[in-house]
Amino acid sequence: MHKLTAHDAETQSLDLVADNIAKLTALFPEILTEGADGGKRVDFEALRELLGTAVEDKEERYNFTWHGKAQARRLAQTPSTGTLRPCPAESKHWDSTQNLFIEGDNLEVLKLLQKSYHQRVKMIYIDPPYNTGKDFIYPDNYRDNIANYLELTGQTGEDGRKLAANPETSGRYHTHWLNMMYPRLKLARNLLRDDGVIFISIDDTEVANLRKLCDEIFGEENFIASIIWQKRTSPDMRTTFSEGHEYIVMFSKKQEATLSFNKLPITDEQRARYKNPDNDPRGVWVSSDFTAQGYRPNQMYKIVTPGGATYDPPDGKCWKNIEAVFLQQVQDGRFWFGSDGNGVPRRKNYLNETDGRIPWTWWTNQEVGHSQEAKQEVNQIFDQAEVFSTPKPVRLIERMLQITTFEDSVILDFFSGSAATAHAVMALNAEDGGNRKFIMVQLPEPTDKPDYPTIADIGKERIRRAGEKILTDKGGIINLDVGFKVFKLDSTNIKPWDVGFDDLETSLPLFADSLKDDRSNDDVLYEILLKYGLDLSLPITTHTLAGKTVYSIGMGALVVCLDKAITLDTVEGIAKLKDELQPEDSLMRVVFRDSGFADDVVKVNAVQILKQAGIEDVRSV
Template sequence: MPTLESIGKDKVVNHHQEVPYRVLERQYSYDEAGQHAEDNGSENMIIHGDNLEALKALLPRYEGKVKCIYIDPPYNTGNEGWVYNDNVNDPKIKKWLGEVVGKEGEDLSRHDKWLCMMYPRLKLLQKLLAEDGAIFISIDSTELSSLHLLCNEIFGNVNFVDYISWFKKASPSNDAKYFSNDIEYILVFAKNKAIWRPSRLPLTEKQLRNYQNPDNDPRGCWNSATYTCNKSKEERPSLYYPILNPNTGQEVWPKETAVWAYSKEQYEEHIKNNLLYWGVDGKAKYPRFKKFLFGHQGVVNRTLWHYDDVNHTQGASMELRKLGITRFDTPKPTRLIERILQIASTPDSIILDSFAGSGTTAHAVLNMNRADGGHRKFILVEMMDYAGSITAERVKRVIDGYGDKKAVEGTGGHFSYYELGPVLLLPDGNLNEEVGAQEIREYVYYMETKEPLPAGQSKDEPYFMGLCRNTAYYFYYERESVTTLDYAFLSTIRTKAEGYIIYADLCAIPLETLRNHNILFKKIPRDIARL
């Protein structure tokens, strides 16, 4: 398999492991009652902060849980003046390159810088993606080939699904130097292509108009298809046979260059089930095959998406203007993201967008939940300072309704807004005492089990975290005192399990006794693994 080599790659291949784990600090919650300090329990999240650190912060709760990821990263066109600096010369990313890639970072080409920025982020996105999930990445021709090779390396080339071409412009660019750039791409990779299946699309109003019932069939409206195929008599001799028009009694043969599409046995079944239509007067030269609306499986997905179906860039900008947002130049249309969600999510899916921009993905999720009563959850991450003034503000207006006299009705819904909090493990290996005990418990339990910490906490066993694969996990931690695993603590254990893993500062029980009771002691903080 071809691999992609770039300057600085060796510095970033494992960088996602070196990124510090930070907790997420909720700033406020928002719902139809407005903004308030109280936690409304919403699973919808908008996170302000570097998306590399934010993605790592999501791992304990969401690794392997995200059904659909959509990202719209910088395209690396070299274009200055965008709200999200599209040539990856943003000071935060330059600082990151300087720290991670070292002195080479100042000399990297634009393309190498972009690859250094994308590599660790894609590694973490791959971890968050569910086994039956898929990632959709918007990109243009500048980095398309490099991105494909990068995703081959991270997701596996066997999990490449396809390129979607999005016809993004309603009119050509007459000032184009070479060609009017009318197409953008969406690169699609599955976590596990062998089990990922996209949903088919529902019929559009235009397609539904093709379903009628001219013969008053009690099974309802139907469309018709040709009864012949493109094979010749020589290629498919068994499909060259006569059939009978029941209305005229005439024997009908197909053309020798286009025989029937079905075997004689299938034809007899079709006759029995009244699936052939011979026209209004019953005297058509060849029959049509009836396909009923009630049994329709949906429209197969195609790789060319026209702006008539998913809108265009001008339409996306108009959406923002209607929302009263004027400081974002490169939004994606809501209908484009809705199309992705239609084929790659279910009504209960978690959807992640770690280059959130103006918040189109949340808008699409809220629209779809309102339309079908679903409970999709969104997680948005935006590193720029407009995360509050544009990204979150748009979501608020979508929930409440917007336009003159709120001409666009609100979707309802809710979210919580987060900032990246402190590092959980300090560089010297000690716990950051400023981090709350619950956040530490979530981290430790995840590192042990790769599962999220179960909700709720037992009043009888305040240090019990959870039972996983018949092992009970305890985190005996107090910020203001030293904890000791001793016989007194063992007497408080109520959970029955085959084995026990117990964290504490000290242990006063002999190793042989621990072994006899299938207890593994882990010392705080020495034995807390780093994510």
């Protein structure tokens, strides 16, 4: 997109290399120099001098590496030439929902979301392939990943290439998995808010490598927890040593003082432990140990109980508070010394003063569900068995949402599978009245299910059915977003400029219109939203101005007209639309189809008319 000149469009996603250079030179402008070709380059010697002794150039140093790592890093920085095409027919509540389901290679999709969802996601949960030798490893193509994706999924050629597993006999067992995960996690980090977190399910096969990978991408200081999920209810008697758990590795975007987590609700079992044997007017309570580890001189004192017994801190410990604080709390009736007044001092914790419980790293199947429960959830929704073999229980993902999200948070899952994350988001919203939004991304990996040819089809149908079930269970009277907009990854809507000198004369007429013939105005419209970095769920209003369709996005922040034979009447109508919509900060951006003007005179005058109306940003595709 550009200032009204033909066949020169931004057909790529955010250029992360250029963005990194811009950030670096903003800090150190003196490192920018000019290359032999006249282009801007980074002078690493100048940067080295500025950083001084902080630069490590020895070959022997602590690092985590594998074959292909440099290429995987470059892959994360290579812009995508794809787009996301809207599919209203496969969606639910297209005009009102704020949820997204994106079908495509998650690497390319993550690249395409870099502008629109940069630092907007509060929580990411992914359940990637565990690299057990049976599951699919995404075979990225370093030359043209869009063409690779279309071929893999059978959208080009006759049958497409088969999706492959990563057997240990390949000799590059861990390498393939690391090369697949590295660029995806690198891109995912950019989408997290500063107070955002990521949860990753994994088992023993790759948990060690995943920790090292996340240490590098997110920073060791941002490690939060390695959660143990008890996935089974009983041992598997067919094995020598039965596996009963999986891991959920948790990292934050930035480990700062502002990063905090929600407490979990008190369970019925915990609530039953609260008693009131002394008829305390504050209500029921449980007592807790009043000692702390270590030696602090001002917390080493003798306690005399109401019954006359005396207590000193045990060896290696001290009391939790200084004596003055302790005495004040005793006077307030906040201590329990046993029914006879001679017991070890214990502090009371009242139920009505408890705001919840702190999460810990052991998640039992009683609290968050197990693998069999997850399968039963899917079977019940589809009313048939074995629709999807490896789902996660809704309660497990709800636990993550409860700990880390707010009522209006955006949640991303780019290994969506059966869309259990979307199910959990809707379920929690129904429970607490929240308006969390989900973004699901899933490769259309083939299945052997005639009714659901791909895993993406299973996910979409699960969201449809789960949403309706939640509404039914709640009596159908709650205000709950159970819809989703479907988008599908494809090549850009803009024709590639690859005409050779020899066929220039015959090929030029084909490029009179820079947009592909088989693409709709809606296809182009959503590519424009991606390039401008606008939310794909923003409301779009349609206006008819002088017989032409004009789209208004975000209350006039962006106006798009992709019709042909546009006259000045339509242009003047857009100028008046600015006064009517009054966009924020009076800024309106306008995009036309490059070949859409009735003639060159209209094209030139359009810019002047809009400029007079205070619209400076006028572009064409």
